[in-house]
């Protein structure tokens with residue numbers, strides 16, 4: 227379980243996270259929604275230690291991970307996997323080298339073993355015979371799939387998704403949603419995703435949290451959030467330009 | 475108006491101090507990681523090849539023409555004092571002590587340095603460096619250390635090449651165009667050039683290699699703002715490397731040849 231307690235973060239006097247509280251349940255998919263620029267990426271970068279908060283705690287199984295040293299993080303990070311917004315594949319490496327990267331870096335495995343794990347994970351995300359391709363030869367949707375395979379290659383307990391469907395067509399988005407559900411069910415992994423894709427949210431989420439002005443203003447199951455009567459939440463879910471949320 | 479002017483100067487000074495500080499810290503870390511196992515030998519060899527291949531051609535070209543020009547200009551000046559026979563040593567000493575290492579440094583900064591900055595800057599803005607971190611791989615150890623080691627090792631090699639083709643260029647001009655006796659040219663060169671002259675030049679090139687790698691990596695690491703930011707970081711890396719090479723050349727020269 228990941229508990230975020232009273233998290234604060236400012237950049238150049240601009241408050242991005244303002245006393246944020248949130249819990250991500252073990253073995254569930256928690257989806258954090260919110261408008262562009264609300265600080266969703268900033269939030270997940272705190273969870274994985276890429277940013278340090280000004281104040282507040284992030285408890286992983288009861289232990290505060292915001293105060294860890296660099297060496298301690300090395301161990302904690304092995305429990306995490308992350309899929310980046312643009313997939314962030316290493317463009318000097320083949321697909322197979324990308325997916326197997328953590329294995330070759332951290333495990334003393336023979337090359338044949340690495341290859342079989344890589345092939346298995348690629349098959350899991352619906353890619354066959356792509357091992358020797360370079361990232362520049364892949365479409366956006368394929369990149370996301372490779373990114374997902376890379377994120378789950380070490381069988382992490384927690385996987386974080388930064389906008390898994392942004393920039394993909396609806397059909398490809400739906401297939402990514404299916405993959406998220408499938409891979410999560412297989413291992414009972416904890417998934418945390420941030421997105422502004424409502425279709426994805428309704429399809430995959432066990433819990434939905436809405437981020438607005440640095441706080442979580444709604445937290446509920448999918449059915450619960452659909453009935454939420456906060457006008458801000460309503461406007462966002464219905465995707466209307468008119469309402470309390472202003473368009474700049 | 476006036477206060478704004480001084481404010482800007484102050485800001486630039488602060489930024490300069492900040493940058494040098496953070497760059498030194500990165501250099502310290504990279505050096506430390508370079509000597510702690512597990513070693514990234516494969517990455518290091520790849521980078522050595524990269525630095526060498528990227529720069530070899532321009533280094534040969536600039537070295538040869540510089541040697542040739544030195545011979546012409548040297549001959550012109552030395553003839554007035556009746557010292558035509560000293561053209562050989564003049565070319566060789568200038569190349570070994572100064573122009574070999576400095577020209578090589580400037581050329582490598584322009585070719586390999588800018589390419590390194592672009593590569594790492596691209597990795598930064600496309601979150602590949604964050605991805606390394608999330609996979610529990612230290613980005614400084616993985617990216618910076620191999621480039622630092624490769625650059626420090628390759629610069630002296632390239633400098634030797636530059637020295638050699640420089641002397642060769644000078645020789646050809648002297649023999650073919652200026653009609654200096656080949657025996658005299660080579661004899662004088664051997665008489666007047668010590669191993670120390672070459673050695674000190676190579677020491678300089680080690681320092682230049684370090685400057686080029688750390689500048690390129692640092693600028694790339696802190697690149698921001700998409701493709702445009704990557705371009706900017708490469709320019710910064712090259713300009714700063716060149717300036718630092720020339721400044722440190724002066725300092726090193728006054729230490730090594732001063733007394």
Ligand SMILES: Nc1ncnc2c1ncn2[C@@H]1O[C@H](COP(=O)(O)OP(=O)(O)OP(=O)(O)O)[C@@H](O)[C@H]1O
Nearest residue numbers: 237238242260261262263264265266267268269422
């Ligand atoms: N390193 C940083 N330095 C300064 N400001 C930052 C930094 N990172 C993020 N911000 C600011 O924090 C705010 C939130 O950014 P963030 O990237 O988290 O938004 P987001 O919700 O992920 O948006 P999007 O959906 O567009 O990705 C933005 O206003 C951004 O300018």
Ligand SMILES: [Mg+2]
Nearest residue numbers: 266267311388
């Ligand atoms: Mg974002």
